[in-house]
Amino acid sequence: MNTIGGLVAGLIVIGAGLGLGKIGGSAMDAIARQPEAAGKIQTAMIIIAALLEGVAFAALFAG
């Protein structure tokens, strides 16, 4: 029971990590392309990351 929970948690963390990586990478690309919009991109990035984090945490607690 505990092992399965750990495994699920690991999977969730992998998924969340991949998602965060994608968000961060895309944001970096966008900032590189448009440095003048860095502030707005960062804000959007943080919001999306926060939403993703929320989902990941919800999954962790449910699992």
Place this chain on the structure above:
Amino acid sequence: MAKTAFSKIVFIVLFVSLPLLGFAYSGEVKDAVQHEQADELTSKQKIKKFIEHHLKDSHDFNFITEKTGEDSHGEAQYKHYGFSLPIILWDNGVKVFMSSKFHHGETLAELNGAFYKLYHGIIYKTDAQGTISYDDHDHPTNDRPLDMSITKNVTMMLFTLALMFVLFGGLARGYKKGPIPTGAGRVLEPLVLYVRDEIAIPNIGKKKYKRFMPFLLSVFFFIWILNLLGLTPLGVNVTGNIAITACLALFTFLVTQFSGNKAYWKHIFWMPDVPVLMKIALIPVELLGILTKPFALMIRLYANISAGHIVVMSLLALIYSFKSWVAGPSFFFLTFFISIIEILVAFLQAFIFTMLSSLFIGSAVADHDDH
């Protein structure tokens, strides 16, 4: 401008609290490891127990617990440094007494013939002998009175309220003397402007942001101050408590729903520009969406702060688990590093909570001209 000012403040807070941080945690953890040494618990279990205890609310404000020796039965004796807090119980009428009556769980509190026992931070009704009966999972099955005590967390919240009142009331009074604040106001004003210009205006819009500023500012500074206090040697964990974050999320939820305009409700109950069948199918989805938003807020803040505390304390516990000259300093510096990140996280979580709140409010008050 606001950003540079902000980073300065972060560094000031960082350098003031960091030296204290390590000592505080190390004191607590050391105590935990040595605590209940007579028991058959492994040190791993002891650490886990202690961290769980730290994350929970407490009925007294305990700074340091010192092992003073052992009594004749070989049981450890402890001396607690701190102060007790009032306990308010709702159990056939209000019952108020100080938590010192429990002697840190060692004795029963007797009130008008009713006996209460403090067991693992929770107050249970017991008989005169203080018997606790357990179910299959070792959970106590005793009745619990409705606990409305002024606990450690409530004390910290009251302290934060007072602190904010002093700080921002002072800032407000400062404006009567001149247009430019002096003293602490010079630090606080950029923060207020930061919330306004970086959080409220971009998400809610220039026309409507003013109504929500008191809520957003209160929530932002409340969470931030409590997050930072959680990193100090006081050893409190207020924002990493599900009841606190639930209440905060509930307020955001209420503010969002009560400020929602016609377009907002129309988008929930009768989504425009989609087929009728879709409209009906979207109603439960949208209703669920209303609930998941504050739920995510609640979980995020709770999980982030709790996780931060667990990581810092686990790392410090490793020092006492390994008990070696190599592990000690290296884990100390690792903890130091994590603590710095935690200070950043303290701000980030307050920022994200406020940001998401204003985003939800913004979506509720938006004109939806683009649809």
Place this chain on the structure above:
Amino acid sequence: MKLIEQFEAGLFFWQAIILVLMLVLLRKFAWKPIMNAIQDREEGIENALKAAEKAKSEMQNITADNKKILKEAKLEREAILKEANALKSSTIEEAKEEAKAEASKIIEQAKQAIEQEKQAAISEIKKQVADLSIEIASKLVKENLSSDKKQLELVDTLLSDIDLKK
């Protein structure tokens, strides 16, 4: 499900009360005055900037006007100077002419006076000469006019003499 176990109703209750208290108190004593003060200040700054911009453009206008006026004044001064110069030279010229005229007039007058004096002197001399002549003649006549013949001779000689003298 552990989460629901951790939920403490008391804490939630106090948190709600504190949050409401905070919203009410801080709204009245902190956020409202702060936001108003900041807004007032920002508006003040904006107005001041606008006023400064206006003053600047006005200043520019004034400078342009000043330049124009200065240029005009310069031109006028030059014109006045020119005129004055012309006036000066003409005045000098006139004065010179006048002086010349006056001088020549004086010279002329002097000449005339000299001429008159000369004429007067000559006529005086003539008169004296005539008087003297008459005197001499009367004397000679007294002496020589013993005979008629001699008288006539004398008259003739005298007459011829006078002619010669002239």
